[in-house]
Amino acid sequence: MKVHPVPVRDDNYAYIVQSSVDGKAVFVDPYDVPTVHKAASSLGISDDNIVGLLTTHHHHDHSGGNEKFASTFPNRPIFGGSNQIPALTNQVKDSQKLNDLLQGVEITCLATPCHTQDHICYHLSDGGENGVMTGDTLFISGSGRFFEGQPHEMLAAMDKLSALPDNTIVYCGHEYTKANVAFSAAVLDKDDLKKVVDQLKADSNAVTTGVYSIADERRHNPFMRCRDPAVKTKLTKYAEGKNLDDPATVMGLLRQLKNDGTLKANI
Ligand SMILES: [Zn+2]
Numbered sequence: 001m002k003v004h005p006v007p008v009r010d011d012n013y014a015y016i017v018q019s020s021v022d023g024k025a026v027f028v029d030p031y032d033v034p035t036v037h038k039a040a041s042s043l044g045i046s047d048d049n050i051v052g053l054l055t056t057h058h059h060h061d062h063s064g065g066n067e068k069f070a071s072t073f074p075n076r077p078i079f080g081g082s083n084q085i086p087a088l089t090n091q092v093k094d095s096q097k098l099n100d101l102l103q104g105v106e107i108t109c110l111a112t113p114c115h116t117q118d119h120i121c122y123h124l125s126d127g128g129e130n131g132v133m134t135g136d137t138l139f140i141s142g143s144g145r146f147f148e149g150q151p152h153e154m155l156a157a158m159d160k161l162s163a164l165p166d167n168t169i170v171y172c173g174h175e176y177t178k179a180n181v182a183f184s185a186a187v188l189d190k191d192d193l194k195k196v197v198d199q200l201k202a203d204s205n206a207v208t209t210g211v212y213s214i215a216d217e218r219r220h221n222p223f224m225r226c227r228d229p230a231v232k233t234k235l236t237k238y239a240e241g242k243n244l245d246d247p248a249t250v251m252g253l254l255r256q257l258k259n260d261g262t263l264k265a266n267i
Helices: 033-042 066-072 151-162 177-187 190-202 214-220 229-238 247-260
Strands: 002-008 012-018 025-028 050-054 078-080 106-111 120-125 130-135 169-172
Touching: 002 033, 002 169, 012 033, 012 169, 025 033, 033 066, 066 078, 120 151, 151 214, 151 247, 169 214, 177 190, 177 229, 177 247, 190 214, 229 247
Parallel strands: 025 050, 050 078, 130 169
Antiparallel strands: 002 012, 012 025, 106 120, 120 130
């Protein structure tokens, strides 16, 4: 299995996932289809080998290329979590496996409602490598906003992603890492952020998707550490009577503080 990130729009990532067995490929959130198509061609992937599309959620910057994909590549399945997704042909649900798309690649749909109620992450495994397409649920050192859900739902989503194997590579929907790390640095210890801070210091325009694992996120992502006593201690002065022994309350407070934009540290 090979996963190729393709930058689209301002800071979105589309992806091409290709089977190492039969060379077939799927697009993930190909907002700008001509750009992703061109990237596939330059990788030597023929149009016949482009066999489907995975959509993480209905927001336009993720699903806005679906109609164009359907007209460019007719009769290919377009997967997603709700009929709010344009050109949808196959609505998927939690734990559903899509094993007939790419030979040798097991694709598992993980429902992660909160950013949107129809949000699906896709776990990919070829038996050796594994990765997860996290859309706007999990970012490197951050989480998506709770547009259609509650903190307890994001907590459940993070718990689900956190339970994936340690070496699962994270492929997220946006390059938001710099801003995320500025917030995380105000909540976590320096040591926990060293790996990602070192990457950003070496190259402030670094591509950070496809670099970090779920094990890294458990360490450098405060939204994955809502039960961590050290995180709770850091948040105490902002708690205003909230019960931080409740991890969903910690999740809600983290999101509120990140949205406020005031809690930041220099990295
Ligand atoms: Zn979104």
